[in-house]
Amino acid sequence: MTRAKIKTETTEKIKVRDLRSALRRLEHMPGQLLETNVEVDPSAELSGVYRYVGAGGTVKRPTKEGPAMIFNHVKGHPGKRVAIGVLASRKRVAALLDTEPENLGKLLWKSVDHPVPPVLIKGPALCQQVVHRADEPGFDLAKLVPAQTNTPDDAGPYITLGMCYAAHPDTGVSDVTIHRLCIQGKDELSIFFTPGARHIGAMAERAEELGQKLPVSISIGVDPAIEIGSCFEPPTTPFGYDELAVAGALRKEPVELCNCLTVEQRAIANAEYVIEGEVLPHVRIKEDQNSHTGYAMPEFPGYTGPASENCWLIKVKAVTHREDPIMQTCIGPSEEHVSMAGIPTEASIYGMVEKAMPGKLRNVYCSSAGGGKYMAVLQFQKKTASDEGRQRQAALLAFSAFSELKHIFLVDEDVDCFDMDDVLWAMNTRFQGDRDIITIPGVRCHPLDPSNSPSYSASILDQGIACKTIFDCTVPFSQKDRFVRARFLEVDAEKWTGQREK
Template sequence: MNEEIYDLRTALSLLNSSDEEIEIVERELSPVREIPSHYAAHGAGVPNAGNLKHGSPVIYSNVKGHSMPVLMGLFNSRAACAKMLGMDCEGVGKELSEYVVEGFQPVMVENPPCQENVITRDIDITDILPVLTYTKDNAGPYITTGIVYASDPETGEEDITIHRLCVQGKDTLTAYLIQGRHIEIFYRKAAAMGKPLPITINIGVDPAIMLASTFSYPVTPLGFNELNIAGAVRKEGVRVSKAVTNEAKCIAYSEIVLEGYIMPQEMHENANCPEGHSLPEFLGYIGKAQKSLPVVKVTAVTYRNNPIYQTIVGPGAELSHICGIATEASIYKCVKDSVTSKVLNCCCSHCGGGKLTAFLQFRKDSEIDDAKTRQAGIAAFTAFHELKHVYLVDEDVNILDERDVLWAMTTRFQGTHSMISIPNLNCHVLDPSQSPEFSRDNSVRGTTYKTVFDCTVPFNMKNQFRRVDYGW
């Protein structure tokens, strides 16, 4: 097995031995609002409205009512994300795109560490786990970093995806399955058969698995198991095992695993207040509770000795990195393969939660590259359907610094001809501006005007836009 990183613990060990500080908070804090409030103030980052700086990872070692520590902020730094993948910070998404392959299938093992402790009777999720309640408006406690692992009930093909899970009772959750995601397709197939879908929910995994789980179609089509990506990064298949109480598989080195079934029945996300809220969404707004979500019945909770409960604060740099690095890889791969090799890099900004906004960097060598660059901007929407805004910049612009991108937009963009807008396209339902109420051009919620902002210099004018060079 790769001895560098193969689980959450070896990732933490790597960061501890490097320049990445991990803070330990020893004073008692409650999982009900106190821990999320502390981390937001510590430095959750944009689009969180609290402290906009990117704080270090924090382990809360004294959680009220629990012996299990809580970890937040592991992915808060792009440098830490790259380090845990063994990649370059600036081009981590670009480099990750090379690992979207199917040659590293999961490997079955027996006696997995995640089953060192097994609970199958008298399950009470919030008694066993320090699941966080984020704000006073929350529908309830939420599991936010649970990787759902399931198989297609027709074909047996496997998939992993992160879904938000609200605790509705001692052994009951609701799962927000966005339409078209692969686990949602599996669920619909099982429901049509009148059967529950066996799943495991894996918490606290190798960071490569976490980041791989956020890839989506078309780069990873239905039938592609994203565990292959994590396996390719580590150069060996991810270790998986049989669940204890159902037919699903679990990730062997998870800190915690919940086993159960997505039932062919649904309920309101906020059962206590049907017109109420859910939790803080990835774009920085408090979400509206969904009227009907699938019910998950938990049949077992298993965990390692001395487990670590990993979670996120909601909107902020951490979630933007978790979502954005895979999005960067998807966009870069699609543009390079289908439009132009002159694309140099891609960065998905925190202002779009890692999903809605992308900066694409190009090198122009001839006049035709003016057209190819714009075509690449449009192609990016195909690579990732939830993308809303694309900013095209030249090679002399630092796409990791939004200030430099805005400088390029200020000095290299004209609203009369530097913009391409396409109306009424499918995007993301959690952007509150994507609704008919906000704009008559949006036919239904989740549709929007997608826009390319061309902030590049025309090839024939490059000499007129030379940045100051202070070199000798």
């Protein structure tokens, strides 16, 4: 038995159910985890380092896809570690979810359709091994939680991978989502709600109508299945669907929750950190009230977004954590965002088109260049003459359901939709701009795209409106015989190289 095979079998025996087991699995995968004992400053320096090591995504070049990192010595936070980039590679995500990279979207689609709801555990939870209450002397969020700034322009230290969990004040239905959280004071966090985009925002609005505070928990450092599952959006997971059930389906066992200690809410029981608090009604603050930079933090399109004038405020009641906690963070425009936002979108598009026209859509890829949200590649198979035009129908279905999509590339089944060089090859040899571009102007898209602005074009009526575009790089069915790729002999190259094809 080869050493590589022994390594793989050891890796597979590590059951991933929290951040620590995920990191242990990565330790057994060559080149997937880098650990350093050199002290790092969480104020811009930590992200500055990882920008070069493995950020990828839409981060300013030079950057690349590389290993996840653990910083063992964080300035100002003795005894605490920070992990970054855990999901900043499609290969890593697949390994942590026990599947293949090209199968991720389909796996998540099946998981949404077969949810396993979370369960409440009794007794002490791992996330509550150490407890800090806000009414105790010396309580200070900035000292308890090693939150980072991505750049020197950031409004303040951000919690970028906090799983926000809340329940609707009328129905009690729970939901988990990731929001932009900035430390504003010793016991205060700002939370940014994108209008109409997240369920917890609607819960906060309803609580405000009732004059109530909204209890919320923020779990940091969790099972990657939870982080991926939390990024699903309507219509795939409509209001009332708890995305923790997606993680339960992925793991074939429920996510365990515990009761919070200071608010009427639940938290993820094996998280590294949990922040307990309440979203206050009728209170809004400036996101950069302490720094006055005018900016928030780098967002997934690759630009540093403006600071919000109307962030909601969370009054923190407690911070709990495991012994020797590991803070988990990410860079906003990195490949990590592509994984978390893009793979659920792939799953959603695949599921919708599969229901409308079974067997036609082979796969979907939401590429790094679009931050996992703006661009999708649909690999479509035309089996009969009557399939001509259905590829464009599939693109329209995707656009109608997912407003944040701006560009869709359509390719044939012989094109690798996960290889953008191959996609551009199809564009160069199977596409004519005067007949294969379909534009849909004046459609609501995403407000963080700086080109979606009236200042960019007079044709844009409001911030966040865009011209959605389909690039049809598929061969007309009647001409498929003219576009056959060079036929190489199929062989097993391992005989000559000793390396199994990836």
